Amino acid sequence: MQWKKLQRWMPGLGNFSHYRKEWLSHDLRAGLSVAAVALPVAIAYAELMGISAIIGLYACILPMFAYALFGTSRQLIVGPDAATCAVIAAAVAPLVFDNEDVRWQLTIVMTLMTGIWCVLASHFRLGAFADFLSKPILKGLMNGVALTIIVDQLAKVFGFAGVPEGLIERVIALPAKLMDTHLPTLAMSVATVLILLAVRFLRPTWPGPLLAMVLATYVSWQFGLEKYGIQIVGSVSGGGLPIVPIPDFQPGIMRELVIPSLNLAVISFVSFMMTARSFASKNGYQVDADCELRALGIANIASALSQGFAVSAASSRTAVNDAIGGKTQLVSVIAATIILLVLLFMTSFLAYIPLSSLGVVLIYSASSLLDLRRIWSLRKRNHQAFTLSLFTFIAVLVVGLINGVGLAVLLGLLQFLRIIFRPTDQFLGVNDQGMIHSINHGNDIKPIDGVMMYRFNSPLTYFNVSYFKKRVLQHVDRIQKVNKTQKRPGWLVVDAAVSFTHDDVSVFAAIDELIRELKVRDVTLVLAGRRTELTRWIKQNKLQSSDDDLIVVPDLYFAVRMIQSKPEWYSNYIKR
Secondary structure (H helix, E strand, O other): OHHHHHHHHOHHHHHHHOOOHHHHHHHHHHHHHHHHHHHHHHHHHHHHOOOOOOHHHHHHHHHHHHHHHHOOOOOOOEEOOHHHHHHHHHHHHHHHOOOHHHHHHHHHHHHHHHHHHHHHHHHOOOHHHHHOOOHHHHHHHHHHHHHHHHHHHHHHHHOOOOOOOOHHHHHHHHHHHHHHOOHHHHHHHHHHHHHHHHHHHHOOOOOHHHHHHHHHHHHHHHHOHHHHOOOEOOOOOOOOOOOOOOOOOOHHHHHHHHHHHHHHHHHHHHHHHHHHHHHHHHHOOOOOHHHHHHHHHHHHHHHHHOOOOOOEEOHHHHHHHHHHOOOOOHHHHHHHHHHHHHHHHOHHHHOOOEHHHHHHHHHHHHHOOOOHHHHHHHHHHOHHHHHHHHHHHHHHHHHOHHHHHHHHHHHHHHHHHHHHHOOOEEEEEEOOOOOEEEOOOOOOOEOOOOEEEEEEOOOOOOOOHHHHHHHHHHHHHHHHHHOOOOOOOOEEEEEHHHHOOOOOHHHHHHHHHHHHHHHHOOOEEEEEOOHHHHHHHHHHHOOOOOOOOEEEEOOHHHHHHHHHOOHHHHHHHHHO
């Protein structure tokens, strides 16, 4: 019994307890490949955030071990991610006044907050928040993040300094700054690009970023590139975990990180679940959203406790894992162990990494997120999604990542509310086989004489029931005006299964008013669907209308049969 409880809390233990020997060779190869890709990317993301390069390795080791135990995905790899690093950098930068120790301390605090939010959310089973940020918002966000990273790294690649803070200001200043390009630095950047491209086209299965970084670091170490004015990472603390300096910021500053950490938790979890679900679907299994939310939280807490920074799903490393054929989370354990060995025995070599090569690797990694064509493709398929995605992209570029995401989420909520406030509606009819379908332009679905079958494409609630009532009466009055050969219907059949989802006092008060106005027009209201619930709700709300004015039936087909079974009514209607 205790073992089962432990397995529910740590799903990874269950996977390891059923491990098969034939998986080991696949997991070992995948673990080596994941570590090879993770090492340069983690160092580059640490540099992106303005903290010591070694901290990028801290953000890989313990989180990987934690997710291997607590996660439900067999392929997903956690680690530093472009979006999470960009959010932290945007939130922390205004608070640190160029003090690297304070930047590191606040980064750890924000990472810990993010982990706590995720664990609390999983306790309340809020895994449904995986759908909080829609795909159009996420597309715009990722493209905005990618372009921001690319522009931010241009100064390192070309070797000039004194660039403005804002993205727009940097773009405007770029042409003039290019005149100050440091040629040896640019040559190093070009060499790094050539290595990446050569590996990509000649040996696409090899870890291009790792090979580029190893070669660039070796050249830097062997030839002393620093004396030529090429900036390098510089002294890196020795092996083991460092001691964080005693905090020298006011505790009140942490209040400024509450909302950004919430934003980070949401953004991280959405991208996390999109990656986990896509690879789970590809490999034929399911992931538990609430367990994944808890696993993400624990991984971030583990990163903070090991003095790293926030982590999320590392999509590029997950893709490498899947491509090599990794079978279980032993891949994460192997990769984390390799990174730990590098941390313990090779940190002195990391000091010689050229910053220009790190910038190139960051641009190379960010370019995989940049896909403006996909945003543009939404223009014809779904104009609302296109508008939302483009708005998010522009907002991130203009007002910054934190504010841009907030504005995009607000716009998404407003679009959703508009859909609920003013939803679409449809007329229903029958085909030659008597099947009920929506009446659309050009199809062969015909309305039934004397009957208006109607569907309101939203649950009815207090803020849209007046619109429902207005639309129904407009349609009833308009039918005869539009089609002179068609009489005003004697029956209004509403698809109640779609619209009546809960008991709302305002809704049934409006329905009572609608019944009286339809009675003036000699129209009887029929609610088709949810007969048991509707009957109980109508009784509880004590509608004043008589049973003849409102009829509740099990479904639309029953409503049609009931109406057509009244020959005296039908003959009178034809004669009208």
